[in-house]
Amino acid sequence: MRDLVLWLSRELVEKKDAVRVETIERDRSTVLELTVDPDDLGRVIGRGGRTAKALRAVLEIAARRQGRRAVLDILD
Template sequence: MRDLVLWLARELVEKKDAVKVDAIERDRSSVYELTVDPDDLGRVIGRGGKTAKALRTVLDAAARHEGKRAVLDILD
């Protein structure tokens, strides 16, 4: 799932090399921390947070498909 978040985020931003995803694994849940260049932060969050919400929805669906739980944190 880390690769999924990484791929989705890289498709949204201009500075693809600055995208970083750290995974904190627990028993049946994971926290993914997404870091992007400050200039691209608005692209990842989107107007009114709609893009961030969509990213979280896709990640949650992928995690549930595997019987897990996942949370996406976008760090600034």
Template sequence: MRDLVQWLARELVEQKDAVRVEAIERDRATVFELTVAPDDLGRVIGRGGKTAKAFRTVLDCAARRQGRRAVLDILD
């Protein structure tokens, strides 16, 4: 799933080399911390947070297919 998050983020941003994804295992979930270049933060979040919500929905569906839970944190 880390690869999925990284791929989706790189498709959204202009500075692809600045995309960093860290996976942290917590109790019953995996937390993915996404870091992008400051100029690309708006592209990942989207107007009104719509892009971020769609990003989280895709991640949640992928996690549920594996019987897991995943959370996406977009760091600034």
């Protein structure tokens, strides 16, 4: 799941080297913390949060296929 979020995020931003995804594991859930360059934050969030919602939806589907729950936090 981490690799999926990393790949999708790098495709959205200009400064690909600044993309970081930290993983925090819990019992049956995973929290992924996404950090990007401040100039690229708007690209990851999108207009009205649409891009962020789409990223979270894809992550949720990937997690369910593994019998887990995942949450994406976009840090600024």
